[in-house]
Amino acid sequence: MPNNVAETPFFDPSPVSYIIDPSWPLLIRSQTLVANRIVRPHTHPRGQYAWARKGVLRIVSDHSVWIVPPTHAVWIPGGTRHQVASETRAEVRHVFVDPSRAVRVGAQHPDRCAVLTVTPLMRELTLRLEVILADEADEARRLRFCDVVIDELDRLDEAPLSLPGGRDPRLVRLTRHLGEHPEERRPLAELASFVGASTRTLERLFAEETGLTYRRWRARLRLLAAIERLERGDSATDVALSLGYSSPSAFTASFREEFGKTPSTFLRG
Structure with a gap:
């Protein structure tokens, strides 16, 4: 279930994003944000795939702004300084990718944030990932599922929802x-x-x-x-x-x- 966050203007980044463990290539955090919540500027070693099932996110990084409605998600490479804000009440899934896994290396600018068009498959994989990581006792099956999620993440198209x-x-x-x-x-x-x-x-x-x-x-x-x-x-x-x-x-x-x-x-x- 999503974790409701106290209604204060700023909140701290998830500690999950700082865990380095190749045996857990993906970690996930779900949360429900009220409107106008803003995470403090930060960086973390894991790459971040942020998708709001409902609501609109605003990502600020390197003098650019990205607007992310539910039809899209944002990819934030590890080590990128950024802020995440909720423009509306938002139900958010944050998927954090361990730095041992190369993601979107074939993109035009793999070291930059990008808004991605979310496929129906990626939506379902993201929702299922939360269950797999919490309940799956078979490590081999968990890792295979993570491989599928990463493969689909690699294939998502970029969208022109940025404002440099x-x-x-x-x-x-x-x-x-x-x-x-x-x-x-x-x-x-x-x-x-x-x-x-x-x-x-x-x-x-x-x-x-x-x-x-x-x-x-x-x-x-x-x-x-x-x-x-x-x-x-x-x-x-x-x-x-x-x-x-x-x-x-x-x-x-x-x-x-x-x-x-x-x-x-x-x-x-």
Whole structure:
């Protein structure tokens, strides 16, 4: 059963993530988080696969943000400094992989966090893993099951649910402000004055440090904010208008352009 955590803003990382034992290649922790809980920044030797069966997670690492709805999970390589926050009430499964096992080495950036599209098989394997690790007395069978889970984890596709950040203080001030206020409608020229930089400088910083134009970065921010709000039950019309779209149809078109699906299809997985 999930372990309910006290309703305080911050909580400590699971001690399970620090256990190094090749005879237990996978360990799992289940927990139910209330909205707006945040784990303290930390690293641990085990890699971490975090999936919320219900609710939305926000992962922050290396100046980037990942939004993780139930249709997706996040892979955090061992040794990566990160924070995990619950945007909504979330039922979370954390699977920790011992450093003796190589995972996702064939990925484009195996040393970075990645949001993964969760297959129906992976969902069922994750739920079953909790039972196997707790009750299976046959070590050989337990290890075979862990091998299957790791094999499926290796095969999961990455999804574009990240929002790259930057290091320049002016860019950080702007992206932090927009992250806290995705409905912000002031033009870039006015925002540039707000952070003490020219429009041209900010456009250059976005291109150099995030790999996205300002317009594309801003559009993705709004869509990631939309995923959070839709998952917690807000209507598509309310989400579209609150985030500055001219109409629900304009919001749907922008969502489809970014993610290849309508919002309703995306959230159904």
